[in-house]
Amino acid sequence: MTLRSRVLILVSALAVLAGVAAASVLHASARAGLRDQARPGGPRITSGRLTLTGGGHRVVFRNMAWGPHRDELVSAPATDPSGPRTASGVKCLRFHAASGTGVCLRAVHGPVQDTYRAVILDARLRERAHYDVPGIPSRARVSPSGRFAAWTAFVGGDSYAGTAFSTRAAIVDTRTGRLTPTLEAYRIVRDGRPYRAADVNFWGVTFAADDRTFYATMATRGSTYLVRGDLRARTLTTLHANVECPSLSPDGTRIAYKKRVEGAPEDAPWRLYVLELRTGRETALAEPRSVDDQLVWRDARTLVYALPGDYGADLYTVPADGTGTARRLTGAAVSPAYVG
Incomplete structure (x- = not known):
């Protein structure tokens, strides 16, 4: 040969x-x-272009369905959230967006252990800036104007906490990049008097439309409080007891939140409520299960939140006035944001 x-x-x-x-x-x-697509009851998912503005009213969330697009941000029509999903290729553990700005809390995989990062995204999901997160991501929010973003993480190592976890809440100005790494730097006013304590923790920031006011949860000495924050004065003022993970309504008059209730099991202690800020009146919502999430206002009348599901989490919806019943919105989803 x-x-x-x-x-x-x-x-x-x-x-x-x-x-x-x-x-x-x-x-x-x-x-x-x-x-990914043929699993019984699973959503149909295809890769495509995803933006945070334009393209009609859509909901963007972290996809939890097993397959090549798990943990990616996906979008679906707001009128049909269980319909086909468009996958972005961008992975987040927690997410929120408003006015063309997004915040994505993600893991950075290392040779020894994972670290975490808060990434500010533009309307086309491109990274604008990123910040180290000192623990496991828990909550994320963007202000209605897109000017500010906030996130909460579970952290360890605080001297007062011993071996337990505590929380750290941060706020960043997405225009200037100025970062407040912890709300513990703010001055606290409780019951009209200055307040200081080593065990103070904050989490669950939600923003008003004025780019100055925000609300959050403060925990100290075994109790939780709704606090109103002032970004300019750098103050936090207590308003109402037993409020966790607040979410401000679109008109700025009501707070949706989870609340610990007497007689509930220790492993399922929360129920959902709405608080009228002007009167202090609380309304129990028609969700009988314990919800460990920061709710999202779909509109002025409807709230959306996550509960455990077959793939990790499903989204549910309930009226904000205490009427009606809770119903499943879509499966295999968490961290929704309504855009468009």
């Missing part, structure tokens, strides 16, 4: 092997996609 013949045979064999390898990859990819 001549050298030329041997070379031709070798080239032909390599071409066949390359073709087999390519076919195997395509077949595996197709099967992965089918697993």
